[in-house]
Amino acid sequence: MNDSIENSIIKPITHFNGARKCHTAHYRLDEMRKAAVSFRDNMLAKPQVKFYRSMELIRVPYPSKYAFLNCNIIPMPFIHILNRVFVVQVETEEGLKTILLSASDTEGNAETPYFKRMTDKAGPAQGLLKKFIAPQINTVEGCLKELNLKPEDIDYISYDHLHTQELRKWLGNGTNPGVLPNAKLLVMKDEWDSAQNLMAPQVDWYCPNGLAGIPEDRIIQLEGDVMIGEGLAIIQTPGHTVGNHSFVAHTPEGLKVTSENGVGPDCYAPEHSRIPGLKKYAQHTGMEVILNGNTLEGGLEQYISMIVEKTIAGSHPVYTDFPNMANSSELTGYWGFPGYKPTVTYGDLHFGNLTLKS
């Protein structure tokens, strides 16, 4: 990132640098936990985002053995997860900026090998199966329209990690500018490098060629934690993937933390969860969180990252037993996959007033 305009919008956070260097995971957890407490206090003392809205996109099946890693759960092989897109506006030294988080190309993402195998098995009944297992609620374009935002209003897009993402639709491939012609991708360098050079255990979860040909000037590779203007932080939280990051948004309801290291508030407070198996597993093992582990790119790092996430988030203002998470892929109840129901859900979130460019 050497563009000077970008440098005045995206500013490094050095708060966790010392703690991250702690060599042993045990001590790293202690230091990261302390750093998360003071980072939370700092961020709460500073301005909030101007606008924050989360909107439902699609529900998709996800293996329960990954969602609740190592827990002794009921035999239902799938849970249903709800993908949301987030629209955030922040004040910056270069004026108001609009950021789209977790904007999934639901059609393109279906090419991800894991999901494609599932639907291909259905043969001619594919359409029906898709409607049953992956009901679409809205599209990113539909959400923007609902908000009266034009695609060219979006300044940045970002994803907590790149599993299943087909980004060419949004950012183009060099010959066309994509649906979001002015947007730049904010991504951790580690995630970008990893996704370009997949290993066998990762391949099933990345959309083939989903990043191919995206012009370099549409990509901002981050090498550490950053603030995006006022009220929005991107914090490195490796584990679920090597370059995973979390969004921390300062809202009137405290700090909302978004990531897929866990599949919902239950996994960040298993001691209070009513999902079969989670509480018992946490009691037997002393685990403070339950990992979302499909590719297991870094188990201990993920454990530390999830504790950092829930420490930064603090308690939800209403459901005080659970942290203030706003997970981008969240466990949701569904009649098609009975047995799993989240203990709490916070629904779509809406804070502040959207500013439209004239």
Ligand SMILES: [Zn+2]
């Ligand atoms: Zn993932």
